[in-house]
Amino acid sequence: MKQPRTDYPAWIIAGLLALAGLVLFWPFASMVIVGASVAVILLPVHHRFSRSVQPWLSAAVLTAGVCSVLLAILATMVFVFSKNSAPLMAILDTIRLWLTDPSTNPLLAVDQKISPSTASFFRSQFIYWLSVAREFFVDFESTIILNGTRIAIQSLLFFISVFFLLLYGEKLKEEVFLRIPFLSIRKHDARLSSVTFDTLHVIYVAQFSIAVLTFFISLPVFYLLGYGNILFYSFFAAFCELIPVFGSTVAFILIGAYALALGDLQGVLILFFLGYIGVAALPEIFIRPVLMGRRAHVHPVVMFTGFMGGILTMGIAGFVLGPLILVLLITSYRIYREEKSVTAGIPG
Helix, strand or coil: CCCCCCCHHHHHHHHHHHHHHHHHCHHHHHHHHHHHHHHHHHHHHHHHHHCCCCHHHHHHHHHHHHHHHHHHHHHHHHHHHHHCHHHHHHHHHHHHHHHHCCCCCHHHHHHHHHCHHHHHHHHHHHHHHHHHHHHHHHCHHHHHHHCHHHHHHHHHHHHHHHHHHHHHHHHHHHHHHHCCCCHHHHHCHHHHHHHHHHHHHHHHHHHHHHHHHHHHHHHHHHHHHCCCCHHHHHHHHHHHHHCCCCCCHHHHHHHHHHHHHCCCHHHHHHHHHHHHHHHHHHHHHHHHHHHHHHHHCCCHHHHHHHHHHHHHHHCCCHHHHHHHHHHHHHHHHHHHHHHHHHHHCCCC
């Protein structure tokens, strides 16, 4: 039986250096974290494949499969947004004109009289976000080319992480657990690993499920709105929902601002009550936490807190780390309580 090593100082230094690297190179390190989460989910499939083929081949095939899925999503995005660039441009240009011309925006004239500096600040912020939306949704091809080097490095790190952690992840985990000085933690390796897998699995399942749900429940909203392009607007909301940092709220705010610029008060009310509250907010508040909490055996409110807190503080990596850290902390606390109960002779 392997004996735990006692070279803790070296590992503490290595851990501190790794933490410093995470902080300094977070935009790239976050892709390693996301890649690691995907590798954890694929491990059971990797084990089954490895019975028939070499482990390295299984890891390569699964990594290629992940790459194919992401490329298919990217190709779909490029096709749909290219075909619908005209209505998107009309939305963005109409909002920009409304924000910058007091004659078409009565609210702007009122704000200028009350607080010109505040009005100018908010107007400049809205215009900035409009330019970001244009770069991301309309001029995305140019944006990809301009950021090609960074995207290529991040993508490479992601796929390398998936491949090597499928191949060596379990050995790495064993090495780390052998060096943990707390024996009680090592004893619960299987339980912590199971909770980690369940949490990551349900995070991705919930994300995909909510995106699909968003598409279908958006259809009647955009039908009632009466602007046409119902399928595209629903796809737009679902696509934004698929991206953790965005969420379908971005789509409803953008189209809601368009309705406001057109002076369509009924459209604004439809987009706010049926779109923002019914499609964007309620699934995030009720459905996602329940989907995530049932398998992870954690209260939905805790899962919602971890998910939103992670996104706000750590970006795309927080989408994974936020709920996972909270679940592991809660599980560790439960283990502590159980061991204390056993020690005191009280049923757990």
